[in-house]
Amino acid sequence: MSNDMLAIINARIVTVDEQGTIINSGTIVVDENGLISQIAAGSIGHTSETVIDARGAIVMPGLVNAHAHLGMTLFRGLGDDMNLEDFLSRLMPAEIRMLDHEAVVAGTELGALESLLGGITTTLDMYYLPDAAQEVAQRSGMRIFSAPNLLEGDGPEPLPFDARMDWAEQWLIQANATGNDSLNWLAPHSTYLLGEEHLL
Incomplete structure (x- = not known):
């Protein structure tokens, strides 16, 4: 037995x-x-x-959060009761100034702990420096699906779109080599930060 x-x-x-x-x-x-x-x-x-x-x-089975930016937890309260455009104009410069691997790990840890306390055991995380989210996933036991954030030049990893696509291709090669299905996808940022030529 x-x-x-x-x-x-x-x-x-x-x-x-x-x-x-x-x-x-x-x-x-x-x-x-x-x-x-x-x-x-x-x-x-x-x-x-x-x-x-x-x-x-x-x-009961754990809940799934299908759209998260766990590392962004660090910026909670930066822009409450604002429309999206005003919020992003305040948030994105702060992200560029403040985010590095350690900061994204800290924000993702906090977001993961809050998620687990709420019964969320799996999340689709679309944020900068996705290796940081995977580091937290390995330590916390939470299933965090993370991927390269595709946008044009902004953020703490300011790459031109073509270079970002090269990075994304290497990410997918690594995901396939390791068999880690939580890495095997891409995260286009939005229709307002990516042109039609990048989304199609």
């Missing part, structure tokens, strides 16, 4: 199966590979020494 890593008992389990099943007092067993091996109502046999009594708590 394999050794189970974890058993969660007395949980209200939101299964997110096709029937929308909710188990009011159930057990989840996680195997030695970190995968759920059993879910059932009531108690079930397991070999785990680690048991979490989740009485009064909800256990």
